Amino acid sequence: MKMRWITAALLALATGAASAQYPTKPVTMMVPYAAGGPTDTVARVLGVAMGKSLGQTVIVENRPSNGGILAPEVVKNAKPDGYTILIHHIGMATIPALYRQLRFNPLTDFEYIGLVNDVPMTIIARHDFPAKDFKEFLAYLKANKAKVNAANAGIGAASHLCGMLFMSAIQTDLTMVQYKGTAPAMNDLLGGTVDFMCDQTTSTTNQIKSGKVKVFGVASKTRVKSLPDVPTLDEQGLKGFEIGVWHALYAPKGTPKETIDKLSHSLQEALKDPVVNQRFADLGATAYPPDKATPAALEAQLKSEIAKWGPIIKKAGVYAD
Numbered sequence: 363m364k365m366r367w368i369t370a371a372l373l374a375l376a377t378g379a380a381s382a383q384y385p386t387k388p389v390t391m392m393v394p395y396a397a398g399g400p401t402d403t404v405a406r407v408l409g410v411a412m413g414k415s416l417g418q419t420v421i422v423e424n425r426p427s428n429g430g431i432l433a434p435e436v437v438k439n440a441k442p443d444g445y446t447i448l449i450h451h452i453g454m455a456t457i458p459a460l461y462r463q464l465r466f467n468p469l470t471d472f473e474y475i476g477l478v479n480d481v482p483m484t485i486i487a488r489h490d491f492p493a494k495d496f497k498e499f500l501a502y503l504k505a506n507k508a509k510v511n512a513a514n515a516g517i518g519a520a521s522h523l524c525g526m527l528f529m530s531a532i533q534t535d536l537t538m539v540q541y542k543g544t545a546p547a548m549n550d551l552l553g554g555t556v557d558f559m560c561d562q563t564t565s566t567t568n569q570i571k572s573g574k575v576k577v578f579g580v581a582s583k584t585r586v587k588s589l590p591d592v593p594t595l596d597e598q599g600l601k602g603f604e605i606g607v608w609h610a611l612y613a614p615k616g617t618p619k620e621t622i623d624k625l626s627h628s629l630q631e632a633l634k635d636p637v638v639n640q641r642f643a644d645l646g647a648t649a650y651p652p653d654k655a656t657p658a659a660l661e662a663q664l665k666s667e668i669a670k671w672g673p674i675i676k677k678a679g680v681y682a683d
């Protein structure tokens with residue numbers, strides 16, 4: 363009995379000492395989607411900035427899967443020592459309603475680090491899509507629904523959610539082609555093998571500006587500063603159409619509080635960094651104020667988003683399995 367107590371006390375001391383020194387080696391940030399996509403872009407900007415205050419490199423590792431359901435499971439099962447963390451988006455709130463079989467629970471399997479940013483979405487199409495404005499785009503979709511393909515990053519991805527809401531708003535069902543991230547979807551869109559998709563401005567801004575894709579609207583309440591000429595979907599008749607993609611950082615359940623505090627602090631420092639803010643602004647994204655880069659703010663956001671999206675998804679009757 364006494365022996366067991368001493369072992370437990372020694373273990374607690376060792377864990378305490380390890381979290382006091384944390385981090386002594388690089389930290390891995392898992393991304394649930396393909397490299398070069400919108401979430402990957404946010405992770406890489408953030409990783410460089412967080413590395414400065416952590417005094418260690420933040421390595422971005424992609425674990426792409428349809429719907430982004432693999433990376434959370436990997437992080438859930440990782441050692442809770444702060445060396446493996448997860449970046450994910452609104453999918454953490456929508457996935458539980460979309461999957462009947464899910465091997466992680468966003469509400470019980472993670473420690474929360476904090477909120478990162480909000481990213482608007484755009485509706486974009488291949489550059490030679492036969493429509494010059496939103497009105498023609500809609501007319502074409504309705505007249506050609508048997509042959510139009512919409513790309514997305516799988517059930518649970520923001521592009522899927524946005525696409526689903528869009529089809530319901532225009533009362534037209536279209537074929538959805540799934541990818542493990544919108545980076546490979548964008549490649550096919552640029553190559554003209556899929557017709558359109560809904561994707562985050564962190565990925566679409568440069569393609570829109572260089573004219574490589576056609577844009578038919580932004581899915582935010584107001585216009586996006588970096589794309590001032592692009593009207594909102596609401597302005598163009600889809601009243602109330604709005605979806606914002608928020609990102610956040612998570613760690614495996616059981617990661618020591620001292621370690622989580624260091625990660626939150628590092629996230630807060632990154633969100634104050636002018637380079638990060640400029641990069642986000644160029645890509646249409648808005649960093650959360652540092653007081654939202656906290657476990658409590660993320661927990662509140664996750665709970666309220668689960669409560670918001672769960673009923674909408676259930677009503678739509680979409681399931682991944």
Ligand code: ASP
Nearest residue numbers: 395399401520521543544
């Ligand atoms: N954000 C995802 C990506 O990085 C795609 C999505 O959520 O639709 O590819």
